[in-house]
Amino acid sequence: MKTYQFNNGASAVIDFEKCTFALRGKNGATLTKGETPFFAVKLRNKAGAHRIIYGNECSFIELKENTAQYMHEQFCAFVKVDQGADGLIFRLSVENKTTELLEWVELGSFGVEEKLREEEGGKGEIAYPFNEGCIVSNMQKREGYPFRYIEPEYPSLGKYSIFPNMISSQFLAYTTEEQSIYIGMHDQERTTKHIDFRYGENCIKLQMRVFCNVGYGESYAMPFDTVVKVFDGNYYDACEIYRTWFERSLPKGVKKLKDSNDLPAWYGESPIVIAYPVRGKFDTDEMTPNGLYPYVNALPFLREIAEGTDSRVMSLMMHWEGTAPWAPPYVWPPYGGESALYEFIEQAHAENVLVGLYCSGLGWTQQSCLIGDYNKENEFEEKELSKIMCSDSDGSISSAICTAQRSGYDLCPACEESKSLIVDEITKIVQSGVDYVQALDQNHGGCSYFCYSEKHGHVPAPGKWQAEETLKLLDRIPNGKVLLGCESAAAEPLIGRLRFSDNRFELNYYNGTPAPMYSYIYHEYLNNFMGNQICMMLEKNAINYAYRVGYSFVAGDMLTAVIDDKGQISYCWGSECFKQHTDKKNALRILKNLNGWRQGVGKQHLHLGRMVKPLAVSAEGKNLFLLEDDLQLEVEKFHTAAYEFEGEFAQFIVNYNLEPLTVKMNEPVQVCTDYKQGGFTKKIKEFTIPALSAVMLKK
Secondary structure: OEEEEOOOOOEEEEEOOOOEEEEEOOOOOEOOOOOOOOEEEEEEOOOOOEEEEEHHHOEEEEEEOOEEEEEOOOEEEEEEEEEOOOEEEEEEEEEEOOOOEEEEEEEOOEEEOOOOOOOOOOOOEEEEOEOOOEEEOOHHHHHOOOOOOOOOOOOOOOOOOEEOOOEOOOEEEEEOOOOEEEEEEEOOOOOOEEEEEEEEOOEEEEEEEEEOOOOOOOOEEOOOEEEEEEEOOOHHHHHHHHHHHHHHOOOOOOOOHHHOOOOOHHHHOOOEEEEEEOEOOOOOOOOOEOOOOOHHHHHHHHHHHHHHHOOOEEEEEEOOEOOOOOOOOOOOOEOOOHHHHHHHHHHHHHOOOEEEEEEEOOEEEEEEOOOOOOEOHHHHHHOOHHHHEOEOOOOOEOOOOOOOOEEEEEEOOOOHHHHHHHHHHHHHHHOOOOOEEEEEEOOHHHOOOOOOOOOOOOOOOOOOHHHHHHHHHHHOOOOOOOEEEEEOOOOHHHOOOOOOOEOOHHHHHHOOEEOOHHHHHHOOOOOOEOOOOOOOOOOOOOOHHHHHHHHHHHOOOEOEEEEOOOOOEEOOOOOOOOOOEOOHHHHHHHHHHHHHHHHOOOHHHHHHOEEEOOOOEEOOOOEEEEOOOOOEEEEOOOEEEEEEEOOEEEEEEEEOOOOOEEEEEEEEEEEEOOOOOOOOOOOEEEEEEOOOEEEEEEO
16 A cells, blocks of 8 residues: 655545555545546457456556556556645556457546435535536436436447547546545547446446557557546536646647637627527427528517617527438538528628528438438448448447437548538538538537447547547538537537537536536637527426526526527427427516626626636525426526636626525625626625626626
8 A cells, every 4th residue: 555645635545456545635534435446448359349357357466666567367557656736646558468459448436425415415516527517416316317327339329428529528526515536637639538427336436438549459558647636625626627737738729719810700799599490390390391481581580589689699590401400411402492591691691690500410311200202322322331430340330319310320530431521511501601500410519429440540449530530520611700519519629610519508407407617617718609408307487598598698608599480489499399488578688688798898708708716695595496307406596607807807696587686795796787888886795686687796
């Protein structure tokens, strides 16, 4: 055993023979639990059969010069452990003794208490950078929902806990009121990772796995650090640890918005996104034209929302493809012909309305489930396109993406023909005169799906090539000032090319509660929008929409309304899209009041600012939402977040309720209530915020 003492009073004890470590806080209390092996190796053969070998299944040989050597009949592993100021720094290298593939290695794993804060007898919560950020405080709830722990495998599922995909950043944290634990893989190459947590032996296990990006029979040496730190604080403080590393290791070509000169002017004008389909009422409906087709039929509703919110708006259309909705790669010409869309674009621009289009991602459609005549099986066979599809290790191909809308496969972006197909189609769209294309819908975070082919020019497994090849594809699109985006916010290696994306924070109600972890780390580099809120699982009540708009606002996102073909504002896009609506008057009121801050006094902070930890706010009482499984979600009656811009602090508090709300601060602040004129009060600790509005504070 070896003991490490850290500058913050915490310590670690590593038992190299058992391949475990324990962390203790500054008061001596144990922060970890159980005997979780701190490394593991996954081997895979060409038939796809695999096995996972944990460190405690290996023989410990020796500890020499801070490096522990382990032997297994399949490999020899070397774990180097260095002591940082506040924690441990690990690196792993593996000498492969087989002809099999080192698919991934796991490093730095540890266990914590098996119950979280909302469970009887539990404490602590997990900060999880899934879908823009989530706080998980009930493990049983998380494990019972669609996004529970799953071992990723071929074919990919969009809900896998994979970076860069649903996971945007390379870290996890376990936070308690005493001290907290951070684990991050500080990888400048940003290769594919499985970042997740699950039940272990009498514990919850936090784990980080990196796909090795090597071929069959090859060895692997980790070129970056896995960092385990003890720190004081909550998810903001964990994000700060990661952001400090990120800003020293920016992806190539990434720069802050204030330093960017390649963005369209509208990006800083905070348009409100208006999402709607032109055919059908939901994704698996009959695809007959609705009242929003011809395209120009939407203009009166767009005009009404623009006038009612004092804001520019962006039309963001679904089901516009002339082929079949959500049936990639072919989307052009638009439904009804090019002239019908061009007429709408021309009239929209004449009224200062922006135009955007939802578009499918890196998929191949054999048969549309929505348009029976759309079938590409003959082309698939004639051009032998199976050779460019993501495949399993044995060469078999299949897909599990959007099976209700289509049957088909996933395109591998490493193949030249895949790039050409996607680039050709998106180029047709950006040359039409639109302002925005959500080019990679169904590729969460913008990255491709798993491929194990030996014939595509990449290593025969997931790896850093996925993001690299997707970036090469995006770089070939001559988009000019047309912004591109993806479903969910762009994962870290893609933030320089996907600058405006459909933030899907509401999916985190399946895991816990959303938290603006993404904005904390990346907001100075890109802004996103609220998104169409598909799978919104909160009960549809009088404050539901305002609650979510308020969250998006403090997270720094531009706002969204989903409308039906009568111009009513729906709670969300999905199966109930046109059946239930929010009160339009109240919806326009909160959109106007909140977007006023983005356009007015709060613009620099909310558009260009750096998120920081907010001052403490309190209000009497809580609000309750019923979830789909009849559990209740208890939330504060306000949303709040803070930003700095050029050294100036500003905090925003949103009252999303239908009545005024009195809030209290722990320390006196100056309050501004007028987003147009500005002006701050003398320092006060208590004040009232009108219904469906916000205030801006400064220290």
